[in-house]
Amino acid sequence: MEEIYPFRTIEPKWQSFWEKERLFEVDTSRTDKTKYYCLVMFPYPSATLHVGHGRNYIIGDVVARYKLMRGFNVLAPIGWDAFGLPAENAAIKGGLHPKISTLNNIATMKRQLRQWGVCYDWRREVTACFPDYYKWSQWIFLKLYEKSLAYKKRAAVNWCSSCQTVLANEQVVNGACERCETPVIQKFLEQWFFKITDYAERLLKDIAQLTHWPERVRVMQRNWIGKNEGVAIHFPVDGEGEPLTCFTTRVDTIYGATYMVLAPEHPRLQELIRDSKNKGEIQQFVERILRQPQEERSALEVKKEGVFTGWHVVNPVNGRKIPLWVANYVLLEYGTGAVMAVPAHDQRDFEFAKKYGLPIEVVIDQPENPLNPLTMKEAYIEEGIMVHSELFNGLGNREAMEKIAHFMEKKGMGRRTSAYRLRDWLISRQRYWGAPIPILYCNACGIVPVPEKDLPVLLPENVRFRPTGESPLKDAPEFVKTRCPKCKGEGKREFDTMDTFVDSSWYFLRYLSPQNAERPFDTALVNRWLPVDQYIGGVEHAILHLLYSRFIVKVLHDLGYVGFDEPFERLFTQGMIIKDGFKMSKSKGNVVSPDELIERFGADTVRLYTLFIGPPEKDAEWSDRGVEGAFRFLNRVWRLSQLLSKRGALVPVSSAVSGLNEEGVSLRRKLHLTLKKVTEDMEGSFRFNTAIASMMELVNEIYRYLGEEEKTLQENERVLLREAFELLVLLLAPFIPHLAEEIWSSLGRKGSVFRASWPSYDPNAIAVEEVTIVIQVNGKVRSKLNVAVDLSDELLKEKILNDESIRKWLDGKTVKQWVIVPKKLVNLVVT
Secondary structure, eight states, X not given: OOOOOOHHHHHHHHHHHHHHHTTTOOOTTOOSSOEEEEEEOOOOOSSOOOHHHHHHHHHHHHHHHHHXXXXXXEEXXXXXXXXXXXXXXXXXXXXXXXXXXXXXXXXXXXXXXXXXXXXXXXXXXXXXXXXXXXXXXXXXHHHHHHTTOEEEEEEEEEXXXXXXXXXXXXXXXXXXXXXXXXXXXXEEEEEEEEOGGGGHHHHHHGGGGOTBSOHHHHHHHHHHHOEEEEEEEEEOBTTSSSOEEEEESOXXXXXXXXXXXXXXXXTTHHHHTTXXXXXXXXXXXXXXXXXXXXXXXXXTTSOOXXXXXXXXXXXXXXXXXXXXXXXXXXXTTSTXXXXXXXXXXXXXXXXXXXXXXXXXXXXXXXXXXXXXXXXXXXXXXXXXXXXXXXXXXXXXXXXXXXXXXXXXXHHTSEEEEEEESOOOEEOEESSSSSOBOSEEEETTTEXXXXXXXXXXXXXXXXXXXXXXXXXXXXXXXXXXXXXXXXXXXXXXXXXXXXXXXXXXXXXXXXXXXXXXXXOSSOHHHHHHHOSBSEEEEEGXXXXXXXXXXXHHHHHHHHTTSOSOSOSBSBEEEEOOEEETTEEOOGGGTOOOOHHHHHHHHOHHHHHHHHHHSSOTTSOEEOOHHHHHXXXXXXXXXXXXXXXXXHTTXXXXXXXXXXXXXXXXXXXXXXXXXXXXXXXXXHSSSOOHHXXXXXXXXXXXXXXXXXXXXXXXXXXXXXXXXXXXXXXXXXXHTTTSHHXXXXXXXXXXXXXXXXXXOOOOOOHHHHOOOEEEEEEEETTEEEEEEEEETTOOHHHHHHHHHTOHHHHHHHTTOOEEEEEEETTTEEEEEEO
């Protein structure tokens, strides 16, 4: 029976060894080595890990171990994104206090990570729900507040009725809560925001710097920021002072505006309808529409509906009064929340105007087939010639855009500007488990920030935390009641907590000085170590976390706290591991536990299969049979070490490889080609699956060279096999570290295999002897080719047919016969 390698004793042994040797403890002050900051995304400690989670951590560990062997000073820290909805919902489900539930989950996840053989510098562990961390999240809030980048306002916000809290726009996916998939509605609340829109242009422009990010992530961020060039037009409200401003990318249609529409969430709406005769009707309409998901309202096919506000606005270019409506199909998220409606040239406006009998006026026409508003079946949205547009009649509409914009600026009617889809970051949460917002309210002084010396504002533990729609902290008088630091009078604390994405927007800075009680981070250290060299995580964070982190770093840069303005140099987004065609989840019953697999096959097997399952950036289907295949390969490597030892091929040698026969030369060439291939796969593109495949082929080649018979090996054969197997172990080490350490030790090597240098391939070993082949067509020499001496006939034919010198002699002809004289000549018989 084939011997099974003893992973149950090997793996704990080497895990203890790494901790004892402090393998991943980095001295950040060293300057004699090039730094390499390898970081996996901040994990939520809301549940135990399954094999799908493992892909992220295993990839990060492989990269860190590889860079360690390449001689880098590697920083590989870990921490816990321990606040927020995921952790709180898990606690409620388990019937525990969030603190107890979260710390229990952290303990479980740490055990699982260690079982996987994933190593970190645990001295740098940070936990977002601990006061020594969230003190500095509150400090960041204060810094933004000082620069007017944090503000409070009443606004229509995304509301999840299941989670009983508001959500940032980025947390709404297809009109539903990203966490529980409940349809999101709109609700008016007083909320805190970060003014990320002040950085919209820089966030967009600097995407060009992110050359080592996946293009799809760059595209997602560009689209989310969503820049449009157009004109902001001021429409005076008839009988009221302040105009309404709308943003349009189609200023060429301004003369065709026959009404204006406000979004139900528009901040001016309530003020305008205060004295309206139909205020009740409008309020009922607004409340009903705000209960509808925005995704549904913005759909092109949505049934258009609205209510006349009783007001008119004045079209600034022609002085015409047009009615002001509120309608369901306009959203505050786009432009200004006010739209000049041009039904002849916008389909949504056309449908609305038809329904409510509003005028339709053509201002862009097609002379060869003039449009008639009375018979139009749909809006005309193509290019054409300007009509009914006063000074601009007869111009092409594209040319007119520029001229009308210039005219409006000259007359003070509007201005050319850019508008962004991006909206300010809503950070208030009506939930318990989060960092308290460091603000208090004083009747005399108004809104007062908590002084830095009084941070952290501690989250009380004795609180009834189940969600009710209002912050549970509101009912904690010992928390709410306080004294104003300005006048010493009575004050009340803000009882909303911060979005957990505030905590994860800067954690990568804290790892450099996690015990620093005086500052959130050491500026000199972060300037030396950041940007992060390699960031690894899921593409689901392409907008939320990555955009917020970029924003916070830019703010800190502008305030002089850091010397860089992009946090992550390289980004790798791994694909999802699915089972039975679906994302792993308990509700679908398709979760694969790593604990059971590790008990049965060992951590190295789970690591190897996770890396071999497919291209790491793509989704992959988990296969139990695939795990067994990975286990068989590890046993082949283990058995090979036993066979080589038994045949005397692992005895340390001092002589160099020489005097090899053809089989020996072939094996050594395969060895160094594999070295080259694995190194290339590890550098940047992380083609772990093809690297593993090439190492599997090398193992097969070593077995083939060793042969079945137990013949006595010659010295040069032993030297070659020792070289081949030792280099194989070095290549395997980042992938299957436990088995590699065990075999490395058995080879008589001292210390960890990860203290050894990553091997370099020998160019001479992979060099191929070439011969010159004469190429004839119908017996006449037409070309010569230099090719590898062992090139197959099929590849030789392919090269000949692709040779420009030969192709002209084959034009319009058919090759009837190939006459091949090996290593000398090829004659093509053509007709």
